Amino acid sequence: AQTVTQSQPEMSVQEAETVTLSCTYDTSESDYYLFWYKQPPSRQMILVIRQEAYKQQNATENRFSVNFQKAAKSFSLKISDSQLGDAAMYFCGLNTDKLIFGTGTRLQVFP
Amino acid sequence: EADIYQTPRYLVIGTGKKITLECSQTMGHDKMYWYQQDPGMELHLIHYSYGVNSTEKGDLSSESTVSRIRTEHFPLTLESARPSHTSQYLCASSESGGWNEQFFGPGTRLTVL
Numbered sequence: 001a002q003t004v005t006q007s008q009p010e011m012s013v014q015e016a017e018t019v020t021l022s023c024t025y026d027t028s029e030s031d032y033y034l035f036w037y038k039q040p041p042s043r044q045m046i047l048v049i050r051q052e053a054y055k056q057q058n059a060t061e062n063r064f065s066v067n068f069q070k071a072a073k074s075f076s077l078k079i080s081d082s083q084l085g086d087a088a089m090y091f092c093g094l095n096t097d098k099l100i101f102g103t104g105t106r107l108q109v110f111p
Numbered sequence: 112e113a114d115i116y117q118t119p120r121y122l123v124i125g126t127g128k129k130i131t132l133e134c135s136q137t138m139g140h141d142k143m144y145w146y147q148q149d150p151g152m153e154l155h156l157i158h159y160s161y162g163v164n165s166t167e168k169g170d171l172s173s174e175s176t177v178s179r180i181r182t183e184h185f186p187l188t189l190e191s192a193r194p195s196h197t198s199q200y201l202c203a204s205s206e207s208g209g210w211n212e213q214f215f216g217p218g219t220r221l222t223v224l
Contacts, residue, residue, distance in 0.1 A: 033209040045215035101154040
């Protein structure tokens with residue numbers, strides 16, 4: 001069985017600062033994909049960043065980057081230069097043949 | 112821009128009624144999904160489909176059923192709604208292959224009185 005764990009229900013960060021959201025997962029598959037999705041208040045879920053398990057290099061997308069530690073089954077998201085628009089629920093996802101999510105982390109950004 | 116639609120957006124209904132939540136996508140995606148999102152925002156996969164005539168149950172047991180007669184359409188039906196079904200239901204679609212991004216609809220917020 002696949003599981004995804006996000007141990008931080010809520011996080012907060014000051015504008016322009018850096019924040020890291022944690023995610024651990026478990027799967028017996030050797031081939032899988034990891035995702036971070038963002039759900040702003042009352043808006044649709046959108047993809048933030050994704051990582052292929054067989055690639056050791058950490059994915060980056062502008063201010064968003066991941067720290068992928070395959071042996072530890074850890075997939076954290078780092079948001080640099082935080083902006084007010086980054087405030088949202090963030091879901092970590094694991095895709096083997098279907099995508100499942102963790103419980104989410106609510107990120108607040110303070111000016 | 113992702114084109115995935117859900118109707119209705121909001122539904123308030125009495126116990127025992129039969130309801131169908133509609134989901135359609137215009138991207139030609141093979142895979143489609145239904146998630147139930149609790150009031151605390153946790154997302155649970157309840158149904159998914161690999162393509163026409165394919166339906167699978169997700170990780171969270173659900174009394175709902177789904178069908179996939181056409182590629183673009185993936186409706187979810189509750190034969191007899193109960194207050195425990197009150198939740199937000201999110202539909203999503205993607206191309207086949209684990210790398211591909213899932214596109215989400217705006218959701219249907221269901222309240223059963």
